[in-house]
Amino acid sequence: MDKIFAISSTGKSEKSFMDLRFGKCENVVIFNVTTNQYSIVENPFKESENSGIQLVQFLKEQGITGIITGEVGPKVSALLETEKLQLILLREEKIKIEEIMDRINP
Numbered sequence: 001m002d003k004i005f006a007i008s009s010t011g012k013s014e015k016s017f018m019d020l021r022f023g024k025c026e027n028v029v030i031f032n033v034t035t036n037q038y039s040i041v042e043n044p045f046k047e048s049e050n051s052g053i054q055l056v057q058f059l060k061e062q063g064i065t066g067i068i069t070g071e072v073g074p075k076v077s078a079l080l081e082t083e084k085l086q087l088i089l090l091r092e093e094k095i096k097i098e099e100i101m102d103r104i105n106p
Contacts, residue, residue: 002034005088006059007100008069012040014098018090020070023052029097030062033105052076060085068100 008025010017019025024046031038041062045054052072056079059067066086070093080087090100 001065002032002063003066004030004032004034004062004064005066005068005104006030006062006064007097008067009040009097012042014038014096014101016097018068018070018092018095018097018100020093022067022069022072022076023050023055025069028055028059029101030059030064031101031104036105038101050075053079056080056083056085068104 007029008019008022009027009029010019012027025043026046027040027042029038029040043055045051048054053075056076060083066088068088068090070090
């Protein structure tokens with residue numbers, strides 16, 4: 001089974017910074033560690049209520065196995081636990097997406 005992470009992102013490239021907010025992030029980088037390929041999708045729920053919950057459900061349909069972000073709310077945290085999806089919280093501000101990808105796929 002492929003390891004596929006969703007990384008919250010402020011922009012639309014691997015040079016963008018990780019967005020510390022999960023549900024309200026601008027974009028999501030979907031990174032397949034197994035194939036070392038990624039794609040970037042705009043967060044369709046960033047303006048919605050319960051955006052984090054909707055985003056988790058959307059990403060699960062994309063086949064993700066884990067989420068990398070700065071923070072999630074209690075509802076998202078509980079949903080990830082229920083869905084058996086890995087959560088990695090990074091407290092670093094100004095970390096680029098490419099740095100995160102390098103860390104999880106050395």
